[in-house]
Amino acid sequence: MKREPKFYIFDMDHTLINADCDVTWKSYGVAAGIAPENALELADAFYRQYQAGTLDPEEFMQFQFREFIGHSRAEMEKHAHAHFEQFIRSRCYVAAQNLVKSLLACGTPVAILTSTNTTLARPVADYFGIREVMGTTLELVDERYTGRIVGDYTVGAGKIAPAEDFARRCGGTLEELAYYGDSINDLNLLERVGFPVAANPDETLRRVAAERGWPVIDFGLL
Numbered sequence: 756m757k758r759e760p761k762f763y764i765f766d767m768d769h770t771l772i773n774a775d776c777d778v779t780w781k782s783y784g785v786a787a788g789i790a791p792e793n794a795l796e797l798a799d800a801f802y803r804q805y806q807a808g809t810l811d812p813e814e815f816m817q818f819q820f821r822e823f824i825g826h827s828r829a830e831m832e833k834h835a836h837a838h839f840e841q842f843i844r845s846r847c848y849v850a851a852q853n854l855v856k857s858l859l860a861c862g863t864p865v866a867i868l869t870s871t872n873t874t875l876a877r878p879v880a881d882y883f884g885i886r887e888v889m890g891t892t893l894e895l896v897d898e899r900y901t902g903r904i905v906g907d908y909t910v911g912a913g914k915i916a917p918a919e920d921f922a923r924r925c926g927g928t929l930e931e932l933a934y935y936g937d938s939i940n941d942l943n944l945l946e947r948v949g950f951p952v953a954a955n956p957d958e959t960l961r962r963v964a965a966e967r968g969w970p971v972i973d974f975g976l977l
Contacts, residue, residue, distance in 0.1 A: 760933035760950040762925045763858055764918055767869035767876055767890075769937040770954045771851045771883060772843055773975060776871045777819055778802050779842040786841075787834065789822045806957065808939050812908045816891075820872070823893055823900035831874055831900060839878035847882060850977035851954075855883050864925045868917055870910035870940075889917040912943040935972070936960070945969070 768775040781798040784790025797818060804810040823831055858865050866887035867880050873890040880888045891910075894903040907913045922932050933950035934941070939959040945951035953964035953971045964971050 758949075761927050761931040762864045762866075762922055763933045764866045764868045764889075764921060764935070764948075765851075765855070765885075766934075766936040766938075766941055766954070767867050767871060767879055770935055771848060771855075771867070771974075772879060773846040773848060773955075774843055775802060775805075776838075776843065776869075776875045776879070777805075780819075780822075780838055780875055783834070783838040783842055784822050787837070789834070805940065806938065808911075810910070812910065816904060816908065817902070820893060820900070820902045820904075823874075824902040825899055827899055828874075828895060832877075835874050836878050838875065839882070843879060844882065847879070848955075848974035848977075850974040852883060855885060859884055864921075866921050868909065868914055868921075868934075868944075870908065870913075872904075887921065889921065911940050914941070914944045915947055918944055918948070939963070 765771050778798050781790055781794040785792060785794055801810065801815050801818065855865060865885050866889060867876060867885050869876050869890045871890055872893050873888050874893060876888050876890045889909065891908055892905045894901045894905050909917060918932065918934065919929060922928050929947050930949035932948045933952060934944050934948040935952045935954040936945055937955045938957045942963065951969045953960050953969055955973055955975060956964060956971060961971060
């Protein structure tokens with residue numbers, strides 16, 4: 756009998772959506788007047804580092820979260836929803852929505868695991884109907900953001916522990932879990948799960964998937 760996954764985790768940026776929220780957030784920030792004009796240029800430079808797998812997490816986090824510093828949870832949730840409506844809603848892959856919808860209809864546990872902070876990821880998860888969002892958690896002190904994070908930065912190998920915890924809470928292990936990721940930064944977790952899927956993969960991950968016989972899916976072509 757063919758083995759099937761019992762649980763599913765999806766990366767978010769360029770997997771469920773045709774965008775990178777860390778980049779579009781800066782576009783939103785400039786337009787909304789909460790980020791400086793040079794934020795877009797810097798965001799592009801950091802994104803190139805991310806694609807190449809050379810991103811310095813500490814340097815990036817100082818840049819990425821500075822619009823949050825000193826603001827309340829309520830304020831930034833409003834900005835997060837506005838960002839989703841203006842930049843992300845139209846970029847959600849319909850085929851990915853249909854897959855998630857079918858899994859949820861069967862009662863299958865589904866989660867998002869992203870390096871993007873959970874404040875920005877939550878509106879995307881809500882749109883897809885996914886309750887479980889694991890991502891970079893921003894620190895709040897007296898209900899205001901400090902610009903620091905709580906716990907680990909969920910990029911690269913930093914995704915393994917949250918995925919293990921999700922599988923454990925669902926009553927299983929990584930061997931029973933399917934993970935959909937789009938970039939070489941997802942390789943650490945793809946190598947650990949029982950059902951790795953390269954979703955809308957970049958050239959490097961597409962080559963690795965071909966070498967290892969992993970399934971490849973392009974949501975934008977479905």
